[in-house]
Amino acid sequence: MEPFDKLNRLAGSHGALRPGKGMVSGLVAFALAALCFLGVLAFRFPEYLTTPELRRSYDVSLMRELMFWSLVLSGALALFNILRGQTRWLSFAAFLLIGLTLALGGHTVPVGDFADGTPYIGLDWFVLDLLGSTLVFVFIEKLFALRRDQPVFRPEWQTDFHHFIVNHLLIGFMLLATNLLVHRLFGWAARDGLRGWVQDLDFFVALFLIVLVADLVQYWTHRAYHRVPVLWRLHAVHHSAKSMDWLAGSRQHLLEVLITRTLILAPIYVLGFGKEVIDAYIVLVGFQAVFNHANVSVRLGPLRHVVVTPNFHHWHHTQDAEGIDRNYAAHFAFLDHLFGTAAKSDRRWPDRYGVVGDYVPDGFFRQLIFPLVWKR
Numbered sequence: 001m002e003p004f005d006k007l008n009r010l011a012g013s014h015g016a017l018r019p020g021k022g023m024v025s026g027l028v029a030f031a032l033a034a035l036c037f038l039g040v041l042a043f044r045f046p047e048y049l050t051t052p053e054l055r056r057s058y059d060v061s062l063m064r065e066l067m068f069w070s071l072v073l074s075g076a077l078a079l080f081n082i083l084r085g086q087t088r089w090l091s092f093a094a095f096l097l098i099g100l101t102l103a104l105g106g107h108t109v110p111v112g113d114f115a116d117g118t119p120y121i122g123l124d125w126f127v128l129d130l131l132g133s134t135l136v137f138v139f140i141e142k143l144f145a146l147r148r149d150q151p152v153f154r155p156e157w158q159t160d161f162h163h164f165i166v167n168h169l170l171i172g173f174m175l176l177a178t179n180l181l182v183h184r185l186f187g188w189a190a191r192d193g194l195r196g197w198v199q200d201l202d203f204f205v206a207l208f209l210i211v212l213v214a215d216l217v218q219y220w221t222h223r224a225y226h227r228v229p230v231l232w233r234l235h236a237v238h239h240s241a242k243s244m245d246w247l248a249g250s251r252q253h254l255l256e257v258l259i260t261r262t263l264i265l266a267p268i269y270v271l272g273f274g275k276e277v278i279d280a281y282i283v284l285v286g287f288q289a290v291f292n293h294a295n296v297s298v299r300l301g302p303l304r305h306v307v308v309t310p311n312f313h314h315w316h317h318t319q320d321a322e323g324i325d326r327n328y329a330a331h332f333a334f335l336d337h338l339f340g341t342a343a344k345s346d347r348r349w350p351d352r353y354g355v356v357g358d359y360v361p362d363g364f365f366r367q368l369i370f371p372l373v374w375k376r
């Protein structure tokens, strides 16, 4: 089948999309149709394909409306390209997915009663975060581009996207595992007196405190990842990205995600922060983790010595000598100044990213086993 061959070839390629050929509109139509199809699957099988923590906080009728308008936009773009005689194969694939989505119930798909507590994959989290992050960050990256010649589909985007998919689908397993580990390993340390004091703190004081505590743990964990050879094996995967953009931050070994999250959640649990404070922290850390890798020219002047900016974190990812084992903080740049690990350079931005020697293989599965099989 020709359309599928072309689709396959497209998924394996990279580079800038030439405007005026129907590629951008064709891809938007296809991507929206694909997300609608995944969305309708999540509606059909909510107990296995949606995240309890997430579905409690979004409005189902809003999701239906989002799906309806995505279907309309996708169909309109695909039809437009068919009439213009451009990227018909992409339109064909989009219409196929729209048809499947409608056959499964479309935006009016009924949702029956379902049991809580089944094992699940976070398909809803994947669909919504991909849609939201693409909209927000592709826009920000175009507006404040650092490297203007770097296309959205730059080399190795497939690997980072693969990491993104797995990280999102495994959210349930990760939540379960980190919660279990935190309670098993650090449950003994929780004291009611201290927890009560923390819970009585003013919201913004508590927010500052939770970010500070989390970043202190993150800083020293991160420094250990660079300094302890066995840990570096895991962390080298994250550093192997040779292009920086919003997707590059997704490249992380699952074991590293598990270890780091457990260690950061430990003091948050022990200190007993309130739910609103933890939620605000999660939004903040989610945004900063993506934004600091983004292809944006954001430095913030002298403030860059206080909070972590894309500029600060790009220096952490460089192969250039000034940045090696520097800039460990994730939120507060002053931690690196305090502990003597802040990068200093005459240049504003680094030249090259990745690990020196470029020894980490490309590809999700190769990177998954890399820490086990790497011979120095």
Ligand SMILES: [Zn+2]
Residues within 6 Å of the ligand: 222, 226, 235, 239, 316
């Ligand atoms: Zn690092």
